[in-house]
Amino acid sequence: MAVAVVVCVTGAGGFIGSWIVKLLLARGYAVRGTSRRADDPKNAHLWALDGAAERLTMVSVDLLDRPSLRAAFAGCHGVIHTASPMHDTPEEIIEPVITGTLNVVEVAADAGVRRVVLSSTIGTMYMDPRRDPDSPLDDSCWSDLDYCKNTKNWYCYAKTIAERRAWEVARERGLDMAVVIPVVVLGELLQPGMNTSTKHILKYLTGEAKTYVNESHAYVHVGDAAEAHVRVLEAPGASGRRYVCAERTLHRGELCRILAGLFPEYPIPTRCRDEINPPKKGYKFTNQPLKDLGIKFTPVHEYLFEAVKSLEDKGFIKKTSNTKELQSQSSPPQSSPASKLMSKL
Numbered sequence: 001m002a003v004a005v006v007v008c009v010t011g012a013g014g015f016i017g018s019w020i021v022k023l024l025l026a027r028g029y030a031v032r033g034t035s036r037r038a039d040d041p042k043n044a045h046l047w048a049l050d051g052a053a054e055r056l057t058m059v060s061v062d063l064l065d066r067p068s069l070r071a072a073f074a075g076c077h078g079v080i081h082t083a084s085p086m087h088d089t090p091e092e093i094i095e096p097v098i099t100g101t102l103n104v105v106e107v108a109a110d111a112g113v114r115r116v117v118l119s120s121t122i123g124t125m126y127m128d129p130r131r132d133p134d135s136p137l138d139d140s141c142w143s144d145l146d147y148c149k150n151t152k153n154w155y156c157y158a159k160t161i162a163e164r165r166a167w168e169v170a171r172e173r174g175l176d177m178a179v180v181i182p183v184v185v186l187g188e189l190l191q192p193g194m195n196t197s198t199k200h201i202l203k204y205l206t207g208e209a210k211t212y213v214n215e216s217h218a219y220v221h222v223g224d225a226a227e228a229h230v231r232v233l234e235a236p237g238a239s240g241r242r243y244v245c246a247e248r249t250l251h252r253g254e255l256c257r258i259l260a261g262l263f264p265e266y267p268i269p270t271r272c273r274d275e276i277n278p279p280k281k282g283y284k285f286t287n288q289p290l291k292d293l294g295i296k297f298t299p300v301h302e303y304l305f306e307a308v309k310s311l312e313d314k315g316f317i318k319k320t321s322n323t324k325e326l327q328s329q330s331s332p333p334q335s336s337p338a339s340k341l342m343s344k345l
Ligand SMILES: NC(=O)c1ccc[n+]([C@@H]2O[C@H](COP(=O)([O-])OP(=O)(O)OC[C@H]3O[C@@H](n4cnc5c(N)ncnc54)[C@H](OP(=O)(O)O)[C@@H]3O)[C@@H](O)[C@H]2O)c1
Pocket: 011, 012, 013, 014, 015, 016, 017, 034, 035, 036, 037, 040, 063, 081, 082, 083, 084, 085, 086, 092, 096, 119, 120, 121, 122, 181, 182, 183, 184, 185, 186, 195, 196, 197
């Protein structure tokens, strides 16, 4: 029997990490997942994935402790680095994001890993006040560090420094590296707990947010984000590239209207907090490079539907009996409020 190729996934039990583990196992890889505490009950869901009993191992890793990374990466063909805090508390984020990412890259180079794929963020690209709003973001765009600092966007600040330094080290060390740049990632939660990007919609379902903000963001399905990491790991020509992983940009009002069309029983806000200014436009982007690698981006109404169903199933919101069922996997019913709305987007 052929020996399975080993891929290490840091932050394996997280929102995107869990989907990456699921996909890697489905494709026959042996997965070495890392967590700060491998036996943490929050990682238990990974053991229920198909192939986990045969091909998953979990190891405890502290991103600031190189020996623990060395043990995790030994013998690995690939490393997908997703582990990261996701908040804006500078004293808790700078070290694990910047030093942690550099440790991953250095140790992967020492260990002879064939390819490293980093999960970066669109926050490393669009935070620049001098950016031309009509030019799509591409792999040449970088956020302005002073702007991130002055606006206290410490997550974007740390991730931008981390990714830039990772590229420098990868070049110095001759390490084969590629980067996936997700936007707001939504969809079914495999993990038992809440994650930052799902909170983005939770507040609109619970009634906590009475209005929506005048902002636009880009969104993507969690399964597509996971597939992007795996395809970028596998594609021979992906080395040295930054792949924007986004399906579409929506104003928050449009997002709320789609949610309300799919789930009219929830108290989803209908008014913008800012009723004076015109709707703010989001950044433009191109996802063609990932399409060229074979990603077919799932439409937004599907991953919003999956996200809400998942929140209901896990008890984060109260399930209601009159929730609509999506009639087809690929498109909403043509007469539904959601489909009328979708056709306007
Ligand atoms: N979700 C999004 O919308 C989105 C968008 C753009 C980019 N990203 C990037 O995608 C990656 C995964 O995001 P996600 O949504 O899957 O996040 P997540 O669900 O919070 O998972 C990230 C994992 O990182 C580990 N982690 C958290 N804080 C840490 C710390 N201080 N030190 C070391 N490890 C820590 C945790 O694993 P343990 O507790 O098991 O150690 C956690 O499960 C991140 O790099 C994030 O920046 C996410």
